[in-house]
Amino acid sequence: MPEIVVEGVSKTLGGMLTLGGVNLKAGDRDFAGILGPSGCGKSTLFNIISGLMRPDQGRVYIDGLDVTGRTGRVSYMRQKDLLLPSLNIVENVSIPLALKGMPKKRACAQAAAHFKQFGLDGFEKYYPSQLSGGMRQRAAMLRTYLFSSDILLLDEPFASLDAITKRKMQAWLIEVFNAISPTVMYITHDVDEALYLCDRIYVLSACPTVVKLEITVPFCRPPHGRTIVDREYGVIRDKVMEALEI
Ligand SMILES: Nc1ncnc2c1ncn2[C@@H]1O[C@H](COP(=O)(O)OP(=O)(O)O)[C@@H](O)[C@H]1O
Ligand SMILES: [Mg+2]
Known part of the structure; x- marks a missing residue:
């Protein structure tokens, strides 16, 4: 079963310790969101998970197999x-x-x-x-x-779209992914997008980057329809915002 495990990944880029020991995972058919400040190394992390870049330390496992530094197992839609x-x-x-x-x-x-x-x-x-x-x-x-149809890494795929198109695309994505059930890791800088799409969210710190907050999103997909009415939504959103220091 396609499960992604990132274990203790660190990477120095341009003399700066960028990833400082990142641990995270996406279970089979999970939709895991990754949020973090600009420049904290989110795209670098995907470069490492996809095997395009080797970490200085740490390993990447997919289905229990060590695929560190090896490409070909996951699909990657770059930024x-x-x-x-x-x-x-x-x-x-x-x-x-x-x-x-x-x-x-x-x-x-x-x-x-x-x-x-x-x-x-x-x-x-x-x-x-x-x-x-x-x-x-x-x-x-x-x-x-x-x-590769079963594991997708998506790096801010809707960031350049206007708000209305973006919302339509999110609803569409949920529909398609319900049909094809892939395991997904999804980078976004949009907190509401992460809460709308994801089962689990990782909030990354600034460099040297580690996972600052891991949260399971309790709203089932398709989530909250047109209006966010769930009280818990605000509580979780605040937690994520606090971790992002915004
Ligand atoms: N190949 C590289 N060589 C040197 N520095 C890099 C390289 N790629 C990215 N960086 C730097 O590493 C940091 C993390 O970049 P990136 O992973 O693109 O961040 P994010 O996607 O979170 O915005 C940034 O400061 C960026 O300028
Ligand atoms: Mg990026």
Whole structure:
């Protein structure tokens, strides 16, 4: 079962101790949120979990296997994960399949089979510049999903969207993830987004970064509908805000 365990990970970057021994995990089909001040090393942590970067100390385990410094097991949507402007959407989205050696035609057909679920139906031949911001993010998300469907690392995927589009995308994400049930780690700087989407939230400190607060979100998905009426919501939100020192 896809379970991610990060154990005692530290990393010095540019002479500065950035990650100072981070421990966290996401259980099978968990949706774990990661919040933390800008520059505390959230993206660095994902670089390490995905195997793109080696930690100075600590290990990363997936399904109990030590995958420290090894890529290929998890999908990773990086912070500015852009689509290639010269390829149409289905070509963009099928890149991970093509990289795995699948012939282009088959890769495109397999990618196209998911377009409806990802709200991209009919836009197969469009180019990235012809799509809205929300659609581009859905396409990038589908591309990430096609790389490996059971573990996704998403680094601030909706940060650049306006508030209304963002809310729609969050609701859409819950719907899609209810259907495909992946294990997700999700970086955001938006406290309400984390409370809306996640089962568990880790709040990171400033550098040298450690986990400052771990919280289980008691609202079940889909969470609180249109209005936040649950009293407990404010209490938890305050705790998270306090840990973030805002
Ligand atoms: N490859 C690198 N070399 C040196 N410093 C880096 C490198 N990558 C990131 N940093 C620095 O490390 C810190 C953490 O960066 P990052 O992980 O991007 O933070 P976050 O995603 O939390 O905003 C920042 O101060 C950043 O400038
Ligand atoms: Mg970042």
